[in-house]
Amino acid sequence: MEDTIVAISTSLGVGAISIIRLSGKDAIKIADSVFSGDLKDKESHTIHYGYIKNKDEVIDEVLVSILKAPKTYTTEDTVEINCHGGISTTNKVLELLINKGVRLAEAGEFTKRAFLNGRIDLTESEAVMDLIESKSETSRKMAISALQGNTSKMIEKFRDDIKDLISKVEVNIDYPEYYDIEVMTIESIKDKVLELKNNLKEIIKESKNTKILKNGINTLIIGRPNVGKSSILNRFLDEEKAIVTDIAGTTRDIVEGEVLLNNIPLNIIDTAGIRNTTDIVEKKGVEKSLSLIEAADLVIVVLDSSNKLTKEDKEILEKSKNKTTIVVLNKNDLENKIEEKELKDYVVVSTNTNSNEGIKDLKNKIIELFNLEKIETKDYKYLTNIRQITKAEEAYRKLVEVEKGIKNNLPIDMVEIDLRDCFDILGEIIGKTYSDEIIDHLFENFCVGK
Numbered sequence: 078m079e080d081t082i083v084a085i086s087t088s089l090g091v092g093a094i095s096i097i098r099l100s101g102k103d104a105i106k107i108a109d110s111v112f113s114g115d116l117k118d119k120e121s122h123t124i125h126y127g128y129i130k131n132k133d134e135v136i137d138e139v140l141v142s143i144l145k146a147p148k149t150y151t152t153e154d155t156v157e158i159n160c161h162g163g164i165s166t167t168n169k170v171l172e173l174l175i176n177k178g179v180r181l182a183e184a185g186e187f188t189k190r191a192f193l194n195g196r197i198d199l200t201e202s203e204a205v206m207d208l209i210e211s212k213s214e215t216s217r218k219m220a221i222s223a224l225q226g227n228t229s230k231m232i233e234k235f236r237d238d239i240k241d242l243i244s245k246v247e248v249n250i251d252y253p254e255y256y257d258i259e260v261m262t263i264e265s266i267k268d269k270v271l272e273l274k275n276n277l278k279e280i281i282k283e284s285k286n287t288k289i290l291k292n293g294i295n296t297l298i299i300g301r302p303n304v305g306k307s308s309i310l311n312r313f314l315d316e317e318k319a320i321v322t323d324i325a326g327t328t329r330d331i332v333e334g335e336v337l338l339n340n341i342p343l344n345i346i347d348t349a350g351i352r353n354t355t356d357i358v359e360k361k362g363v364e365k366s367l368s369l370i371e372a373a374d375l376v377i378v379v380l381d382s383s384n385k386l387t388k389e390d391k392e393i394l395e396k397s398k399n400k401t402t403i404v405v406l407n408k409n410d411l412e413n414k415i416e417e418k419e420l421k422d423y424v425v426v427s428t429n430t431n432s433n434e435g436i437k438d439l440k441n442k443i444i445e446l447f448n449l450e451k452i453e454t455k456d457y458k459y460l461t462n463i464r465q466i467t468k469a470e471e472a473y474r475k476l477v478e479v480e481k482g483i484k485n486n487l488p489i490d491m492v493e494i495d496l497r498d499c500f501d502i503l504g505e506i507i508g509k510t511y512s513d514e515i516i517d518h519l520f521e522n523f524c525v526g527k
């Protein structure tokens with residue numbers, strides 16, 4: 078981390094201001110070399126007005142912030158240049174700085190430096206990206222909670238408890254001659270292991286649920302042609318997003334839309350109607366519709382209630398049976414031909430997209446099925462991504478081993494090995510132990526300039 082890096086930290090497009098950020102030991106010196114005034118002897122956390130110049134040519138009128146180590150985002154000397162927004166000015170200033178010898182930052186490199194320099198841990202680094210990407214109030218709250226260190230604190234508490242257990246065990250290993258003390262120790266740690274195991278299990282379960290809160294509910298609308306799938310999507314979005322006609326096979330490819338339901342994004346996909354067809358384009362659409370079932374969190378199977386259930390309807394219902402499914406009986410303004418008992422195993426909502434009838438019921442059903450009502454009261458102290466959850470599951474399995482070891486009267490030093498493994502795995506969640514490969518991979522998914 079010897080070199081100085083630079084990147085455009087705002088999104089590149091037309092806007093009033095763009096911010097170009099430099100970090101590293103030469104940040105101030107290099108900014109000074111293209112600035113009209115003198116930046117070198119200025120105090121930390123001060124802002125300076127002037128021009129960015131390429132020799133005698135004025136490139137832009139700017140404000141430059143000087144932030145000296147260690148109280149900066151990366152903990153290194155940092156300079157932020159507020160230049161005018163827009164693509165050409167911002168790029169020109171960036172080009173000038175690169176010509177002066179700074180290196181263009183990789184994706185996430187500023188945050189990676191903040192982590193490697195010890196200012197934030199791994200869950201906090203991940204929270205930075207979550208915060209930038211959050212699309213709803215709920216995901217924002219989760220991200221800021223993790224960024225404030227709540228996830229880290231929870232993991233640290235686990236590690237402290239396990240460290241405690243390890244020290245109890247170690248006392249016995251140091252005095253092997255007192256066998257009855259070993260028995261007593263095993264007795265005394267047994268309850269604590271069970272408690273930790275149960276707590277971790279609960280956290281994993283809750284964290285998996287909250288993943289949906291963060292990423293939204295992937296909702297698939299599926300059904301035979303002409304049953305009213307696109308009409309349902311349009312009513313949900315309150316706009317005529319998908320084309321609706323009375324010709325079966327109108328939707329050929331997927332149409333996507335997003336709405337917030339109790340502050341949770343509902344990512345809705347309207348699909349091509351399912352039927353046997355020789356039309357090559359439609360056939361591809363049908364295959365795509367079916368393939369999307371697997372990745373969906375919620376499948377809305379739309380039926381035309383004015384027609385008896387067909388073989389295709391039953392096939393679609395069968396294909397969605399392992400998913401959270403709502404069956405929509407659409408066109409309820411027409412005479413009903415589907416008997417209630419045929420759908421007795423399903424959550425059913427009756428709708429008419431012409432009058433909007435039942436759309437509110439459908440939304441309420443989703444709120445009920447995904448427990449969205451109670452979400453606002455959650456305390457957001459959870460693991461926030463799949464990496465963290467996978468590690469927690471590994472740690473949980475180690476605690477299961479510890480429990481088994483105790484039950485089977487294994488030598489206490491064997492039990493200690495599993496406890497130590499558990500401690501290390503929990504450390505990986507917050508980045509106490511890490512490999513360069515994992516860290517590189519993790520920050521690759523960040524945006525440039527953060």
Ligand SMILES: Nc1nc2c(ncn2[C@@H]2O[C@H](COP(=O)(O)OP(=O)(O)OP(=O)(O)O)[C@@H](O)[C@H]2O)c(=O)[nH]1
Binds near residue numbers: 301304324327351431
């Ligand atoms: N009577 C009645 N007609 C409806 C209702 N909903 C949709 N329709 C009509 O049914 C026809 C098909 O609607 P779409 O929304 O295009 O159906 P789809 O399922 O998306 O059809 P494909 O894209 O072809 O698979 C249109 O003529 C709509 O006006 C309803 O609740 N009642």
Ligand SMILES: [Mg+2]
Binds near residue numbers: 307319327328350
């Ligand atoms: Mg359609």
